[in-house]
Every structure is written in structure tokens, then in C-alpha cells.
Amino acid sequence: MDRDEKLVCLKHLYEKNSKHSQYQSLPRSLRKIFPDIAVATKWEQERMEYISRVLDITDKKLLDIGGNTGYFSFEAIERGAESVDYYEGNQIHADFVKLAAEVLKIQNLNVCPKYYLFSEESSLKKVSSEKFSVSQKKYDIAFCLNVVHHFGDDYGEASDINVAKKKMLTCINSLSKVSTWLVFQMGFNWCGNREKPLFPNGLKDEMKQFVGQGTKGNFNIVKIGVPVRRGDVIVYEDENTENRVRDDLLGEFLNRPLFIMKAVD
Numbered sequence: 001m002d003r004d005e006k007l008v009c010l011k012h013l014y015e016k017n018s019k020h021s022q023y024q025s026l027p028r029s030l031r032k033i034f035p036d037i038a039v040a041t042k043w044e045q046e047r048m049e050y051i052s053r054v055l056d057i058t059d060k061k062l063l064d065i066g067g068n069t070g071y072f073s074f075e076a077i078e079r080g081a082e083s084v085d086y087y088e089g090n091q092i093h094a095d096f097v098k099l100a101a102e103v104l105k106i107q108n109l110n111v112c113p114k115y116y117l118f119s120e121e122s123s124l125k126k127v128s129s130e131k132f133s134v135s136q137k138k139y140d141i142a143f144c145l146n147v148v149h150h151f152g153d154d155y156g157e158a159s160d161i162n163v164a165k166k167k168m169l170t171c172i173n174s175l176s177k178v179s180t181w182l183v184f185q186m187g188f189n190w191c192g193n194r195e196k197p198l199f200p201n202g203l204k205d206e207m208k209q210f211v212g213q214g215t216k217g218n219f220n221i222v223k224i225g226v227p228v229r230r231g232d233v234i235v236y237e238d239e240n241t242e243n244r245v246r247d248d249l250l251g252e253f254l255n256r257p258l259f260i261m262k263a264v265d
């Protein structure tokens with residue numbers, strides 16, 4: 001395909017209907033190419049600005065688990081990452097990222113069109129192993145953003161919510177052997193189902209306790225970013241006594257804390 005054909009294909013892939021489609025906004029590099037394309041947003045830019053204030057991405061090796069349409073992978077490359085391994089089991093999203101990397105002439109973004117295999121304990125569904133992959137590489141920073149609460153749906157098997165929560169922690173803890181730093185976020189509801197809350201009261205403190213106690217000995221929580229509304233904009237700020245309180249006016253997603261964690265030596 002020539003460049004024009006690739007651009008048409010890219011737009012089609014981004015707009016194609018699939019599970020978790022149009023979940024992320026486009027990175028800056030692609031927004032320049034598609035300034036008029038309708039995009040969704042989960043405050044990717046705001047999250048990335050906070051992450052970049054806490055962690056220096058320059059010359060780092062990154063792992064992006066469940067990377068969707070690649071916002072954080074592309075932004076990491078633009079911010080000077082040495083390389084990014086992007087894992088995504090949704091073939092449409094993976095095809096989009098691979099083609100976008102070609103268009104942008106990015107060579108240090110490795111596209112892995114498979115679900116990331118956290119560990120042997122994940123009790124994966126009985127599907128072809130070709131759909132799953134585990135990296136033996138070591139990374140400086142791993143992104144695992146809004147993935148693990150889908151355990152038992154998009155990947156893995158769990159008989160009930162308590163089993164699922166234990167296996168979520170197994171997945172998180174396994175990353176301490178893979179990466180020095182972990183940028184982590186999860187939802188309040190099992191598989192995104194509001195009728196299956198993971199925490200009784202849906203509080204940030206409940207999630208913080210779950211993550212902090214459940215990863216003790218594997219990770220230390222270094223920073224927690226909390227989104228707050230400042231006038232007409234959303235910004236992520238360090239957790240404090242005020243913003244740690246649930247704000248229902250912001251909606252479920254903007255009540256999800258953003259954890260910056262460091263593996264225990």
C-alpha cells in the first residue's frame with residue numbers, strides 16, 4: 001500500500017466496531033494526520049502528563065500490556081523511550097498500531113498481537129496458546145492500565161469475584177519479576193459490570209488497600225495520581241486528604257487512582 005492507502009486503512013481500523021473500540025484518544029503524532037477524526041478519550045494525555053512528571057521515560061525499555069490503540073506506546077516513543085513492547089489481544093487494535101508505526105516510520109515499537117500472559121497461575125481459558133504470549137525480557141517500566149479487572153472475561157478463568165480478585169493480584173505481582181517500575185490502574189467493577197463491584201463501597205481507599213496489601217513484598221507504592229477538576233480541565237495530582245474522597249460527579253473512570261509502583265529488590 002502507498003501512504004494514502006495506509007491512511008485510509010488506519011482510519012477504517014480506528015473506527016471499526018469491536019470490543020473496547022475507540023476507547024483511547026489518538027496520540028499527538030496521529031492527531032496531526034487525522035485532525036478531524038472523532039475520538040474518544042479516557043484522559044490519556046492527562047494521565048501521561050502525570051506519569052511523565054513522576055517517571056523519566058527517556059532511554060527506557062517499556063512494556064505496554066493491553067495497549068488498545070497504542071496511545072501510551074506512541075507517546076512513550078515520542079518522549080524518548082528506547083523501545084516499547086506493545087501487547088494487545090484485539091487483532092483490530094494490534095493491526096492499527098502496527099500500521100500506524102509504519103506510517104510514522106517508528107522502528108522501536110514491537111507489536112505483539114496477543115494477550116499478555118502474566119503467569120502460569122493465571123488459569124487461562126482453554127484457547128489456542130497462539131493467542132497468548134509472555135515476555136522473558138526485563139523492562140524499566142511496565143504499563144498495565146485498566147486490564148486486570150477484566151480477569152475472567154477478556155482473559156483467565158474465575159469462578160467468583162473473590163477468586164478473580166486473588167488472581168488479579170497474582171497477575172500484578174508477577175510483573176515485579178519483569179519490570180522495575182509499574183504504572184497501574186484498574187476499574188471498580190469486575191469486567192466492567194456495575195452489578196459486580198470489586199469493592200463494597202467503591203472507594204479509592206478500598207482500592208488502595210487492595211493494591212497495597214495485595215502486592216506487599218513485591219511492589220511498593222511510590223505515588224498515587226488522582227484526577228481532579230480544575231475549572232474546565234482535568235488534571236492528575238498527587239493523592240491528598242481531599243482528593244482521595246470519592247467524587248461521584250466525576251464518574252467512575254475519574255475516580256480510579258493511578259498507581260506508580262516500584263518493584264521490591
